[in-house]
Amino acid sequence: MNNKLLPSLKKLFAVKQPNEEEIKRLGHLFNLLMVISVGIVVTLVIAFVLMKSIGLGSPFITAIATVFPGIFIPLSVFCMILSRRKHLKLGINLYVWCNFIVIGLAAYTFDGLTSPAWSLYIWTITIAGTLLAPVYALGMTGGVLVYFLILTILSIKGYYSPPLTFGVRGREYVEVVNLMTMLTSTVGLLTYLNMRSLHQTLTILHDEITEHRRAEDALRASENKYRTLVETSPNGITLTSPEGILLFCNQQAARLYGYESPAIMQGLRADQLIVPEERDLVVQNNQRLLEEGNIKNTEYSMLRQDGSSFPAEVNASIIRDNEGKPVSIITITQDITERKQAREEEKRLIKLKEEFISSVSHDLRSPLFSLMGYLDLLRKGKVVVARTQKEFLTRAAEDGNRLLDMVNELLDISRLEAGHLTxxxxxxxxxxxxxxxxxxxxxxxxxxxxxxxxxxxxxxxxxxxxxxxxxxxxxxxxxxxxxxxxxxxxxxxxxxxxxxxxxxxxxxxxxxxxxxxxxxxxxxxxxxxxxxxxxxxxxxxxxxxxxxxxxxxxxxxxxxxxxxxxxxxxxxxxxxxxx
Missing domain, CATH: 3.30.565.10 (Histidine kinase-like ATPase, C-terminal domain)
Known part of the structure; x- marks a missing residue:
């Protein structure tokens, strides 16, 4: 218990080093307190001046009593100047300790143990505790009690008696004035502090509301951006529950599946959008989706509302909550009809090229072999009849022309594709x-x-x-x-x-x-x-x-x-x- 209490007390009464913002706040508060102090002093001076007119004190006592509060007017102004010149702590200490000493002298001078000046310590101790630290207020309170005890003992022993007295009626008058002044000042200070606290609270609340509105605006802008992205996407986007019920789809998804609007699709089962022959494959891929969290570039034959089908590439991911449980599945579907047609066309062209190469090889080889055969027979002298020789040469020329035509075709293709045909x-x-x-x-x-x-x-x-x-x-x-x-x-x-x-x-x-x-x-x-x-x-x-x-x-x-x-x-x- 003691081990916990002592650190708490030390923390409570410790003198903290204020930061720049705290110094600024204390400066404003100190200036306010100085203004209130000047008001207290002026009130006391007026009260002492009125004592004479209502017959509650001699001119001498009134004059001496007026001197004490009068000291604090230039002191308060001087301390405010120190505060303005960023000597805040010096100004506070000077004001508090001067106040402490002068009030002690006033209590000693006027009526001693029954002096109305004792109540003024309340204001001084309040300033010290508010602007410096609770430890200062605690120390001053102890000092006031010790001082009071010393005067009490001296009075009992006969070593002390007050030099001046307000008298019974004058003392009552001063006590009422002090009480009303302290009460008014304290209420004024508390009202200021409460109003300042209220203003700060309202400022913080306003800032929080403004920040909340900014966050809402940012969230709304983000939602609009992503909604626009979803609605203008060329791909179909759907959101389904873990059980496979369609919760949301964009307009493109409705177009892909042949529905008039996305609202009509909501509530459908996801497997209704796939041809029956591939639904077993969907079950297998959904199991892989649950294990891996996503599937990519999976091809299905999707089913439209009118019963027709189209090839599609599907990418899906699981959306999980904070506990990792699946809450929905987002799926992006792309119609790949044109892509598949392009693939088929590419395969067809490859096949045609292969057939072309085979055909050209055969067509080039046939006349070439024939040409070489005729020329070889003529070269070796195996054909001696002139008419037969002429016939062989004619056929060789025809084969040569056939070869030339095929070569020209290939050359023309090259020129046409290069754009060099003249x-x-x-x-x-x-x-x-x-x-x-x-x-x-x-x-x-x-x-x-x-x-x-x-x-x-x-x-x-x-x-x-x-x-x-x-x-x-x-x-x-x-x-x-x-x-x-x-x-x-x-x-x-x-x-x-x-x-x-x-x-x-x-x-x-x-x-x-x-x-x-x-x-x-x-x-x-x-x-x-x-x-x-x-x-x-x-x-x-x-x-x-x-x-x-x-x-x-x-x-x-x-x-x-x-x-x-x-x-x-x-x-x-x-x-x-x-x-």
Whole structure:
């Protein structure tokens, strides 16, 4: 008990070193006390002056009594000056101890043990305890008691009697004045302290309210920001309970699943949004989610309200409370239909490239072996008949031309993709170009028993083009028509003028092209079903290059086909070169 009491008492009565803020507060309080002290002094001076007029004291006693409080007016002013000049502690000590001594002299001089001056010690001790420390008030109280005891003993022994006296009526008058002054001053001081405390409390409360409002505004701004992020997210965001009940979803989630609004989705079970075939996988992933806290980049087939499905990538995380218990699951769903289509397209292109490489290798190897065979026979002198030699040389030349065409296709692809294709513009008669193309394929068509027919609605088809490139395009179209035609199925090539354009149509009566293939036939590396080809194979680049060349002329190329009926390719070229 004692071990705890002593430190508590030491802490209570210890003289603390005030900080800067505390010094400022004490300075304001000290200045207030000085003003109150001046008021007390003025009140006492007036009271002593009135004593004479009401016959309660002689002029001499009144004059002497007035001197004592009069001392404190300049003392209070001087101490306030010290406080203003940041000598606060010096001013307090000077005022308190001067007060202590002068009150002691006043009590000794006037009426001794019954002097009204004793009550003034209350004000002095209050100032000391308030501005300095409780230990000062305790020490002064003890000093006053010792002083009182000394005077009592001296009075009993006959060594002391008061030099002056107010008399019974005068002493009562002074005591009432002192009591009223002390009471008024104390009430004034307490009122000030309470009002200051109230002001500080209200200030603190105002600051707290302001801070609370700022926090609310910041929280509201943060909520609005994240709400905006959620509502404008391109991905579907949902919040579900640990039991799998949908608690919240954004507008994009409602769009993904085909619902009119997010409110309609609330209350659904999460597994209702996944196709039945994958719900067992969801159970497994949910177990992993509970163990690991999140799952990333998991793909599901999601189920729309109308029963259709779409591929989605799902990322989910568990939200836990302060105790670590799961309270909800946030899920971000992204529609990856386009991504999967891109993957499939990439796979298709890779497959087409592989087929292209295989096809090109075969197509290059076949004429090359044939060419080398003819030349080897001629070189070794195994063919001596002149007509046979001529035939072999002709076939070798055809194989060489086939190789040259395939190499040119590859070179054109390289130039087109690099943007380095250059056209050599000339004004030529496209009717003659058509005739030359037909002549170049006549022998091959006759060998395959496929009639080639050409017609023109005008005497000439003059246009500014690159004749070699146009011949290349038409040759490719006629060659394709031959590949997909059987013996006896005719091929026609027609040309006509149409509102400043020249239209060339290559038509066959072959196997035709499906609607799906028509939309892809001009893509790079794309080939229709090789089983439909009757007479030859290809690289899958001819029509792609043809479209690029015709578009470079400012024209168009299109196809109209019906399976089992035939196909018509239409090339439209401006008569005048477009700058």
């Amino acid at each position: 056209l050599n513009w000339e004004k030529v008669d496209l009717g003659l170009v058509i005739e030359n193309v037909i002549k170049s394929f006549t022998e091959q068509a006759n060998a395959w028993q496929i009639p080639l027919v050409t017609t023109s609605t005008v005497p000439s088809l003059i246009a500014e083009v690159d004749p070699a490139r146009i011949r290349r395009v038409l040759s490719n179209l006629v060659e394709n028509a031959l590949k997909f035609s059987k013996a006896g199925e005719s091929i026609s090539v027609t040309g006509e003028l149409d509102h400043g354009n020249i239209c060339i149509r290559v038509s066959d009566h072959g196997c035709g092209i499906s609607l799906e293939d028509c939309g892809k036939i001009f893509d790079k590396f794309y080939q229709v079903d090789k089983n439909k080809k009757i007479n030859a194979s290809g690289t899958g680049l001819g029509l792609y290059i043809s479209r690029q060349l015709i578009e470079a002329h400012g024209g168009t190329i299109s196809v109209n086909s019906q399976e089992g009926v035939g196909s018509t390719f239409t090339v439209t070229i401006p008569v005048e070169r477009r700058k």
